[in-house]
Amino acid sequence: MSFHVLITDPLHEEGLVPLKNHPDIKLTIINQRRSSNLKELIRDVDALIVRSQTQVTRDVLEHATRLKIIGRAGVGVDNIDLDAATERGIIVVNAPNGNTNSAAEHTMALLMSLARKIPQAYQALKNMDWDRKNYVGVELRNKTLGVIGLGRIGAEVAYRAKGQRMEIIAYDPFLTQEKAEKLGVNFGTLDEVLALSDFITIHTPLLNETKHLINTKAFQKMKKGVQIINCARGGIIDEEALYQAIISKKVTGAALDVFENEPFHHHKLLELPEVIATPHLGASTIEAQEMVAIDVSQDIIRYLMGEQIKNPVNLPSLPIEILNKMKPYFHLGEKLGTTLIHLVEQPIEEITLSYEGELAELEVSPITRTIVKSVLQRHLGDHVNDVNALYLAEKRGITVHENKSSANKGFTNLLKVEIKTNRESKSVSGTHLPGLGPRIVRLDEYRIDVIPEGHIIFIHHNDQPGVIGKIGSLLADFQINIATMQVDRSNLGGDAIMVLKVDKRLHEQELARLKELDEIKEIQVIDL
Numbered sequence: 001m002s003f004h005v006l007i008t009d010p011l012h013e014e015g016l017v018p019l020k021n022h023p024d025i026k027l028t029i030i031n032q033r034r035s036s037n038l039k040e041l042i043r044d045v046d047a048l049i050v051r052s053q054t055q056v057t058r059d060v061l062e063h064a065t066r067l068k069i070i071g072r073a074g075v076g077v078d079n080i081d082l083d084a085a086t087e088r089g090i091i092v093v094n095a096p097n098g099n100t101n102s103a104a105e106h107t108m109a110l111l112m113s114l115a116r117k118i119p120q121a122y123q124a125l126k127n128m129d130w131d132r133k134n135y136v137g138v139e140l141r142n143k144t145l146g147v148i149g150l151g152r153i154g155a156e157v158a159y160r161a162k163g164q165r166m167e168i169i170a171y172d173p174f175l176t177q178e179k180a181e182k183l184g185v186n187f188g189t190l191d192e193v194l195a196l197s198d199f200i201t202i203h204t205p206l207l208n209e210t211k212h213l214i215n216t217k218a219f220q221k222m223k224k225g226v227q228i229i230n231c232a233r234g235g236i237i238d239e240e241a242l243y244q245a246i247i248s249k250k251v252t253g254a255a256l257d258v259f260e261n262e263p264f265h266h267h268k269l270l271e272l273p274e275v276i277a278t279p280h281l282g283a284s285t286i287e288a289q290e291m292v293a294i295d296v297s298q299d300i301i302r303y304l305m306g307e308q309i310k311n312p313v314n315l316p317s318l319p320i321e322i323l324n325k326m327k328p329y330f331h332l333g334e335k336l337g338t339t340l341i342h343l344v345e346q347p348i349e350e351i352t353l354s355y356e357g358e359l360a361e362l363e364v365s366p367i368t369r370t371i372v373k374s375v376l377q378r379h380l381g382d383h384v385n386d387v388n389a390l391y392l393a394e395k396r397g398i399t400v401h402e403n404k405s406s407a408n409k410g411f412t413n414l415l416k417v418e419i420k421t422n423r424e425s426k427s428v429s430g431t432h433l434p435g436l437g438p439r440i441v442r443l444d445e446y447r448i449d450v451i452p453e454g455h456i457i458f459i460h461h462n463d464q465p466g467v468i469g470k471i472g473s474l475l476a477d478f479q480i481n482i483a484t485m486q487v488d489r490s491n492l493g494g495d496a497i498m499v500l501k502v503d504k505r506l507h508e509q510e511l512a513r514l515k516e517l518d519e520i521k522e523i524q525v526i527d528l
């Protein structure tokens with residue numbers, strides 16, 4: 001199988017090598033700035049790789065009929081419509097670690113340039129103006145640096161700023177006491193960070209919640225004379241509010257690497273002498289570009305070749321070692337979901353997944369996605385995948401519940417899948433036996449022991465003498481060999497089930513003959 005990969009932003013050459021050398025990959029590289037026909041180009045590609053300049057909008061994705069994966073050679077994915085990608089089952093991956101160091105170093109360069117007015121003094125000197133009195137700076141030592149967003153880059157900046165003997169106060173909704181202590185920073189609320197800092201540096205993603213996080217109100221809460229750095233994303237600072245805060249002398253300096261609209265040829269903030277700026281260069285180092293390009297190319301290749309990816313953005317992300325440990329449960333979950341969906345009538349209202357024993361200790365959301373996928377695939381087809389399964393379930397009004405219990409009910413791990421429709425509720429439970437593999441151990445209240453693979457016939461019948469013989473002799477007439485047989489009943493002479501594993505698939509006519517037996521209430525043939 002051959003895959004077509006399209007690259008629309010400049011990428012480091014090293015990152016292209018694995019793609020160029022791959023026998024199953026055809027590579028197209030375009031300069032998106034010169035190409036306005038992304039919608040045309042994206043039609044026949046399997047993978048797209050971008051940096052921050054290509055805008056992967058919903059409109060663009062509507063034309064991407066074959067697209068399976070989008071790779072972002074960098075961190076921020078605000079130029080990609082994640083909801084639209086998820087709805088279409090397109091996985092988005094990024095390269096979150098490769099440019100952390102470079103972005104932190106760039107932030108420090110901006111911080112120091114701001115404190116000592118280096119760009120302004122340099123510009124004056126270039127204009128042959130030997131001016132010393134207008135470029136008196138401030139020391140960083142003993143000043144307070146407010147860090148908003150203490151993730152990868154924020155933490156690296158805090159670490160470096162401590163080397164400048166600054167006091168650090170940080171705000172991040174996910175900051176734990178342990179992490180703050182480890183980094184030697186003070187915990188603060190957003191308002192405290194705004195009120196106490198001499199310098200403020202922003203390191204959050206651009207999200208609905210962080211759009212214009214630093215607005216007129218936020219500037220009002222700041223110290224007079226504060227200086228601000230944004231090496232994260234344009235749009236987190238309200239640029240008009242910043243302009244006014246500088247004019248009013250509340251803010252005495254701003255260093256910006258990112259802007260609300262990029263690229264631009266004129267910006268009113270740059271007319272102010274207090275503002276220094278770079279054109280989104282935080283990640284622009286040889287080292288960072290090499291690393292992000294390699295990381296993203298490798299994940300693209302992994303995904304296209306059906307291997308485990310490392311940096312998914314629209315899927316729960318777990319370390320590879322843990323995912324490998326969970327592999328048997330993905331397999332078991334998929335088999336249980338496929339089995340159960342063949343045994344219920346539509347329409348489904350609820351899917352409930354119960355994780356018991358050892359399973360309850362795991363992060364089970366990826367298994368849940370796989371089970372929901374296997375359930376929906378029966379009627380929606382192969383376009384359902386782990387990325388869009390939960391979205392498609394929600395869109396169809398199906399609620400998905402997850403229950404966990406560490407209680408051990410005779411199995412070290414037990415996974416129960418239950419489907420509720422408007423008429424009935426059915427469940428199937430399974431376990432993974434180390435060294436032996438998956439087993440279906442319960443069908444509703446019936447106890448069975450079935451290896452979920454091959455051709456399986458589920459029969460719901462009346463518990464009465466002769467049924468097993470009749471079914472056995474009919475199958476013999478069809479030349480179908482029975483490999484295993486399991487029978488259980490609710491009570492003597494009541495409802496019973498039979499699960500047969502046979503060596504070849506039944507034809508429609510053969511199935512019809514079995515259904516003619518009076519004792520049989522329901523029969524389903526499933527290929528697992």
Ligand SMILES: NC(=O)c1ccc[n+]([C@@H]2O[C@H](COP(=O)([O-])OP(=O)(O)OC[C@H]3O[C@@H](n4cnc5c(N)ncnc54)[C@H](O)[C@@H]3O)[C@@H](O)[C@H]2O)c1
Nearest residue numbers: 076103149150151152153172174203204205231232282283
């Ligand atoms: N200028 C550049 O070239 C450049 C380079 C790399 C990254 N970036 C940008 O830098 C930013 C940070 O990147 P990162 O790798 O450190 O990401 P990260 O995910 O490691 O860290 C982001 C942190 O922001 C926190 N956060 C989220 N919402 C918040 C809020 N409302 N208030 C405070 N904190 C909040 C998160 O909890 C997280 O800890 C991103 O916007 C990324 O796109 C820019």
Ligand SMILES: O=C(O)[C@H](O)COP(=O)(O)O
Nearest residue numbers: 051052053074075076283
């Ligand atoms: O989010 C990022 O990784 C940076 O903003 C880098 O963007 P770039 O790849 O366009 O330089």
